[in-house]
Amino acid sequence: MFLHELLLLLLLQVTLIDAVHLCPLLGPSWPAPTGLSSDATVQAALKNITQTLQDVSNAGKFSGASLSLEIFDTSSSDALLTYAYTAKEINTTLGVSKVDENTVFRIGSTSKMFPMFLILIQSGFKTLQDPISKYIPEIKAAAADIQRNSTKRNNGNDYTNWDDITVGELASHLAEFFDGLFQSHPIVPPSSTPIYSNAAFQILGYVVEALAGGEDFEKVLKHKITKPLNMAHTFYTTPSSSLGVIPSYQGEYWWDFDIGEEAPAGGIFSSAKDMSTFGRAILNSTLLPRSTTRRWLKPLTHTSSLDYAVGAPWEILSFGNERPIDLYTKSGDIGTYSCVLSLDPDHNAGFVLLGAGNSTHVSLALASDLVAESLLPALEQAAKNQAHARFAGTYALGTGNSSITITTDDGPALVVTSWVNNGTNMLQSYMALNGITDPSMLDIRLYPTGLESPGQLSFRAVIPPPLPSGVGPFSSSCISWVTLDSRVYGNVGIDEFVFNLDGKGNVVSVSPRVLRTVLSNVN
Numbered sequence: 001m002f003l004h005e006l007l008l009l010l011l012l013q014v015t016l017i018d019a020v021h022l023c024p025l026l027g028p029s030w031p032a033p034t035g036l037s038s039d040a041t042v043q044a045a046l047k048n049i050t051q052t053l054q055d056v057s058n059a060g061k062f063s064g065a066s067l068s069l070e071i072f073d074t075s076s077s078d079a080l081l082t083y084a085y086t087a088k089e090i091n092t093t094l095g096v097s098k099v100d101e102n103t104v105f106r107i108g109s110t111s112k113m114f115p116m117f118l119i120l121i122q123s124g125f126k127t128l129q130d131p132i133s134k135y136i137p138e139i140k141a142a143a144a145d146i147q148r149n150s151t152k153r154n155n156g157n158d159y160t161n162w163d164d165i166t167v168g169e170l171a172s173h174l175a176e177f178f179d180g181l182f183q184s185h186p187i188v189p190p191s192s193t194p195i196y197s198n199a200a201f202q203i204l205g206y207v208v209e210a211l212a213g214g215e216d217f218e219k220v221l222k223h224k225i226t227k228p229l230n231m232a233h234t235f236y237t238t239p240s241s242s243l244g245v246i247p248s249y250q251g252e253y254w255w256d257f258d259i260g261e262e263a264p265a266g267g268i269f270s271s272a273k274d275m276s277t278f279g280r281a282i283l284n285s286t287l288l289p290r291s292t293t294r295r296w297l298k299p300l301t302h303t304s305s306l307d308y309a310v311g312a313p314w315e316i317l318s319f320g321n322e323r324p325i326d327l328y329t330k331s332g333d334i335g336t337y338s339c340v341l342s343l344d345p346d347h348n349a350g351f352v353l354l355g356a357g358n359s360t361h362v363s364l365a366l367a368s369d370l371v372a373e374s375l376l377p378a379l380e381q382a383a384k385n386q387a388h389a390r391f392a393g394t395y396a397l398g399t400g401n402s403s404i405t406i407t408t409d410d411g412p413a414l415v416v417t418s419w420v421n422n423g424t425n426m427l428q429s430y431m432a433l434n435g436i437t438d439p440s441m442l443d444i445r446l447y448p449t450g451l452e453s454p455g456q457l458s459f460r461a462v463i464p465p466p467l468p469s470g471v472g473p474f475s476s477s478c479i480s481w482v483t484l485d486s487r488v489y490g491n492v493g494i495d496e497f498v499f500n501l502d503g504k505g506n507v508v509s510v511s512p513r514v515l516r517t518v519l520s521n522v523n
Contacts, residue, residue, distance in 0.1 A: 022411050023464040023478030024323040025447045028346040029412035030387035031457070033379060034075050036349070041385065045378030046071065046081045052370050057085045064089050065357030066099050066245045067367060068272040071375065073349040074284045079276060080349070087247070087357050095246035095255075101273040102233050104244040105354040106254065107339035108332025111268035112313045113278070114221060115204040116171050116296075121224050121287050122211040125295055128168030128312070132203060135167070135210040139203075167207055170200035171312035172300040198265040201313070205264030217264055229281055233271040236263060244269070245356045247336045254335030266334055275352040279343050283350065297328050297345050319376050323412055327372065331364070338364045342372070347379040384408055391499060395510045395519035404510065404519055406446070413445035414459070421515055433487065433494075434463055446497055455502075460484055461495040489514050 036042045053069070056062060064087045071081040084099040096103050119127055133140040139162045205217045212220045218236040226234050233243065238256055246255055259267045270278075280286075285293045299309035299316050309316040315331060318324040329342040338360035343350040351371055355364045388408045396403035401423040406414050419426040427442060436442050444461050451458035462480045485493040496513045509520045 022443065022445070023462065023480040024412045025462060025480050025484070026324070028383065028448060029323060030383040030414070031448050032346065032348040033382040033386050036073050036080055036382060037076060037078070039382045041381045042080070042378045045374045049081065049371055049374050050083055052374070053083060053085065053367060056366070056370065061366065062363040063357060063359040065355045065360045065363045066090060066247070067363070068099050068101065068103055068105065068354040069351065069367070069371070070101055070272040070276040071349070071351040071371070072276040072280055074280055075348070079273070082272070089248040089357065091246040091248050091251055094241040094252060095244050096242070099245050102271050104233050104235070104239060104269050104271050105339065105356055106334050106337035107268050107270050107275070107354070108334035108337060109198070109266045110330045110332035110339040110341050111264060111266050112201045113330050113341065114225065114268060115201055115208050115264045116312055117282070118208045118220055118224055119167070119204065119211065120292055120296060122208070124292055127207070127211070128166060128171060130167050131162070132165050132167055132170060132207070133162050135207045136203060167204065168312060170204055172310055173200065173313065198262055201265035202262050208264070225287070228287065229277050231270070231274040231277055234274045235269040236267070239269055247357045249336070249358065251336050251356065254337060257335060266332060272352050272354050275339070275341055275354070279341055279350045279352060283343055283345060283348050297343070319372060325376055325380065333361045336360065340364050340368045342368065344376070344379065347383060349379055351375065387414060391507055393521055393523035396522050397517065397519060402517065402519060404512065406510070411445070413447045413462070416444040416446065416461070421517070430463060455500060457499045457501065459497045459499065460493070461497060
């Protein structure tokens with residue numbers, strides 16, 4: 001009998017979730033999980049990833065490429081998972097005989113992360129709004145020539161108006177080396193559609209040098225990033241081949257291949273461990289203010305794929321059906337070498353994959369999909385499990401008839417299942433405020449805002465309005481971002497909740513702040 005009732009209850013929850021048309025906020029449904037090295041859900045996923053990659057490698061689906069993978073989070077300097085596969089077709093006379101986390105690979109266009117990071121470290125986002133002509137004398141002269149010559153100025157097909165192109169447009173591939181560059185025809189107008197450009201990041205390398213008062217890029221890179229982060233296996237110029245994996249076919253050629261002034265766009269060498277350190281530093285805001293990191297981890301333009309956007313220079317991929325989980329990635333290829341760096345800001349985690357051999361771009365794309373397929377659901381489940389253990393329960397006043405019960409279900413976020421304030425049923429009050437007449441259509445979910453004070457975490461309640469079955473985005477899109485904080489009393493939003501923590505981070509009480517009351521955890 002109990003099992004039958006439980007199944008009915010679970011079915012009812014799923015039905016209600018579907019009926020209410022949940023509209024989560026953009027961003028995490030729960031605080032980022034911690035202690036992942038001992039989390040059973042995540043550890044099971046990591047074990048599955050290891051076995052899957054091994055099986056795919058053994059089946060030859062990685063085209064004989066050597067691989068190095070690290071999965072990491074921000075709570076520890078140790079990797080959650082280190083995996084390496086050494087192909088048979090490598091030159092052990094020149095390079096390593098076995099790949100590990102310190103083996104050096106070329107990272108190709110993942111190098112573009114470094115000039116962007118250096119610009120943010122040196123001057124923040126303000127530089128991204130500046131015209132590129134402000135920092136490059138040759139471009140300034142070309143811009144002046146365009147302005148003086150009315151024929152060129154009016155010929156948008158053949159000449160680029162450099163004064164219209166900003167540093168940020170170059171960083172996000174929304175604009176287009178000097179002598180040859182100035183003779184090239186523009187492809188599209190600035191800020192219209194993203195067009196991939198190595199030249200853009202060569203120019204950004206010069207911006208880095210200009211911001212550093214003329215110091216060369218390699219020295220700025222060392223002083224601002226690799227030395228502070230102790231990235232001992234990251235190099236701007238070709239290191240000893242004894243540190244790297246050298247594919248038998250054309251590996252020596254591509255290891256030594258010098259791309260000259262384009263190095264900021266695609267010439268850097270690194271290891272899985274160092275790139276994990278680099279990714280962890282971004283997520284942790286080790287070298288940037290957190291506000292700058294938040295601005296950086298945002299899309300700047302769409303592509304024609306709904307699950308693929310572009311940042312500076314992020315390639316942003318969206319996963320998940322319940323809510324979008326965005327991975328901020330940067331891939332790179334140069335000859336026989338490839339790299340994928342992928343960051344998950346919602347869960348403070350990420351991974352890096354390095355490859356060397358034949359068809360490494362295809363191999364790393366497949367491996368990245370396999371990693372994300374197992375890792376992202378596990379991270380989401382770990383965050384949910386930890387949130388339930390930490391926040392779920394009943395909170396009440398020691399005296400009076402006031403209490404609130406919070407839990408989790410099959411949907412996102414924390415769920416308010418009952419709420420009474422001084423004998424008043426607050427769920428009914430919320431129904432009245434939101435024009436809801438059917439109790440089954442009321443759904444109150446608490447999402448973390450990311451705001452915090454010592455001993456306090458902020459959440460906001462989202463109450464999706466009842467929506468008709470839509471025929472398109474005008475009638476069916478989520479508008480939670482519009483309704484948040486739309487009703488206030490005494491300058492406090494009725495959707496504002498704060499959880500209070502003890503010195504160990506345990507939740508001791510919750511405050512529905514509009515009611516000016518604090519309800520203690522009675523579990």
